[in-house]
Amino acid sequence: MIRDDLIKLNEQTGFSPELKFGQNFLSDENIISDIVDLCDIKKSDKVLEIGPGLGSLSLPLSGLTDNLTLVEIDKRLASFLGEKEGLNAKIIVSDFLKLKDYGAPGFDKIVSNLPYYVMTDIMKKLFAECVNAGKMVFMIEEDAFNRVVAKPGTKQYGPLSVLCSLYGNVVKEFTVQRSAFIPAPNTTSCVISLTKGERTLDQGLVNFLDQVFRMRRKKLLNNVKGIEDQLDLLNIDHNCRAEQLEPEALWSLYNAIIESGNKQA
Ligand code: SAM
Numbered sequence: 001m002i003r004d005d006l007i008k009l010n011e012q013t014g015f016s017p018e019l020k021f022g023q024n025f026l027s028d029e030n031i032i033s034d035i036v037d038l039c040d041i042k043k044s045d046k047v048l049e050i051g052p053g054l055g056s057l058s059l060p061l062s063g064l065t066d067n068l069t070l071v072e073i074d075k076r077l078a079s080f081l082g083e084k085e086g087l088n089a090k091i092i093v094s095d096f097l098k099l100k101d102y103g104a105p106g107f108d109k110i111v112s113n114l115p116y117y118v119m120t121d122i123m124k125k126l127f128a129e130c131v132n133a134g135k136m137v138f139m140i141e142e143d144a145f146n147r148v149v150a151k152p153g154t155k156q157y158g159p160l161s162v163l164c165s166l167y168g169n170v171v172k173e174f175t176v177q178r179s180a181f182i183p184a185p186n187t188t189s190c191v192i193s194l195t196k197g198e199r200t201l202d203q204g205l206v207n208f209l210d211q212v213f214r215m216r217r218k219k220l221l222n223n224v225k226g227i228e229d230q231l232d233l234l235n236i237d238h239n240c241r242a243e244q245l246e247p248e249a250l251w252s253l254y255n256a257i258i259e260s261g262n263k264q265a
Pocket of ligand 1: 022077114
């Protein structure tokens with residue numbers, strides 16, 4: 001079906017997938033239905049999909065909810081989706097990273113076969129803005145999963161690992177072979193699900209983590225000035241670096257700094 005859509009679109013408009021936008025379209029019906037099942041959509045859920053492409057996931061998703069919003073950077077794909085039979089969705093043509101005022105706090109579920117070149121930035125924006133989403137389901141590069149679940153003291157540990165851990169429960173659901181896409185990407189992919197826990201993340205936290213990991217070999221105190229009292233309060237050594245701290249400790253420190261009124265966090 002996706003192959004037919006691609007041929008049709010190519011004949012009508014000369015469209016061919018843009019590698020610079022990470023356009024690898026999912027064409028395996030079993031994988032598509034497994035991803036949609038994982039999203040566990042209820043009719044009343046407000047669902048956001050980033051990068052719908054040719055609508056592999058959007059079409060089945062739109063049958064499950066009356067509230068589906070799609071954000072697609074490529075206007076050729078957006079206009080193709082606008083005419084797709086049976087697709088009931090609001091379509092926003094935009095680079096998601098530049099998008100404002102899209103009603104972010106109102107979304108319950110987020111789904112994306114992520115464009116891999118901006119995977120981290122899109123996930124960070126979602127954590128910062130879609131603060132009430134109870135579930136997020138993503139296709140990512142399999143290698144990138146190590147960064148999602150990295151532990152303190154490792155090279156891969158950084159803002160993304162901390163945010164995923166603080167958001168809630170992260171599960172690697174299954175691996176997806178290159179042959180499931182047209183055109184095939186260079187690497188194997190995997191589908192992950194994230195289920196929200198008790199914490200509500202925000203933009204301030206994302207900024208704080210970017211700040212403390214910016215110079216990762218530097219002491220925390222050199223990256224964020226004037227936090228001696230908060231470090232003492234939490235029994236954190238003044239020589240400590242962000243990469244040595246567990247996500248919960250960074251969360252406590254962020255909140256202690258906010259409570260103290262320090263404007264740097
Ligand atoms: N969801 C479709 C699927 O599963 O077949 C397409 C997935 S494809 C890996 C990534 C999609 O994200 C493409 O349609 C691409 O045009 C779109 N995209 C890339 N960068 C984007 C951005 N910054 N904002 C919104 N969409 C983007």
